[in-house]
Amino acid sequence: MAIFLMLGKYSTDAVKQISAERTEKTVKLAQQFQGEVKGMYALLGEYDLLFIVEFPGETQAMQFSVALARLSGIAFTTSPAVTVADFDRLMSGV
Numbered sequence: 001m002a003i004f005l006m007l008g009k010y011s012t013d014a015v016k017q018i019s020a021e022r023t024e025k026t027v028k029l030a031q032q033f034q035g036e037v038k039g040m041y042a043l044l045g046e047y048d049l050l051f052i053v054e055f056p057g058e059t060q061a062m063q064f065s066v067a068l069a070r071l072s073g074i075a076f077t078t079s080p081a082v083t084v085a086d087f088d089r090l091m092s093g094v
Contacts, residue, residue, distance in 0.1 A: 001054045003081045004061045008049035014073035033060040
């Protein structure tokens with residue numbers, strides 16, 4: 001399983017729909033794409049949300065990102081992430 005970070009920005013309409021119910025739908029939506037939400041954080045600054053999610057691969061992460069944007073009206077930037085220990089191992093041969 002791969003870790004992805006999702007940074008979200010609310011639209012005006014998305015702000016009006018903030019609810020625990022939508023959060024619950026988000027968690028269930030991730031499961032439909034064989035994923036799991038590991039963490040969800042509200043932010044101050046350039047982005048409004050940070051999700052840490054886990055999926056089998058990039059295909060499922062992309063599908064979830066688009067499906068979530070359709071569901072919520074929130075624009076997400078999704079990026080793969082690796083632990084620093086894994087990064088150090090990857091870079092040891094460079």
